[in-house]
Amino acid sequence: METVNWMYLLDPEGMLKLLELALLSAVIACAAQYHKDVSLSNLPDWDSDRAFLFYAVFVIGLAIVFVLFVTVFSLIWAVLCAVASGLFSEVLFKLQEDNWDESKDERIQWRYQHAQAAVILGFLSFLAFLVDTILHYRITTSTQ
Secondary structure (H helix, E strand, O other): OOOOOHHHHHOHHHHHHHHHHHHHHHHHHHHHHHOOOOOHHHOOHHHHHHHHHHHHHHHHHHHHHHHOOOHHHHHHHHHHHHHHHHHHHHHHHHHHHOOHHHOOOHHHHHHHHHHHHHHHHHHHHHHHHHHHHHHHHHHHHHOO
């Protein structure tokens, strides 16, 4: 029977994986809170396309981080997180054009703030995966 190496969690690599898991979970939670009162199928096409891509990237990323910790995955997911966050940020810009950021309605402010948090955390996820890629690359090249 194999045992879990709990000391891995204290290494920079393990802490980075925990950070990635936390960021991906937070991104999904914030985006879901933004979409809480609206069915994704009721959104305009360009909005729902971005939302579906955003959720797909971050939900699949979360599942894969649980299963696989390899450099190639980290690099690919860094790029996907950046692209999905960039596209979803267009939704945020549209909300700003519609003055959601200045709304007096607390429900609109709540949804706007969660959309904003999802984009910010999405870009932080990109940075975490990028750092993970660089760290794995350095470890791999230093052991050869």
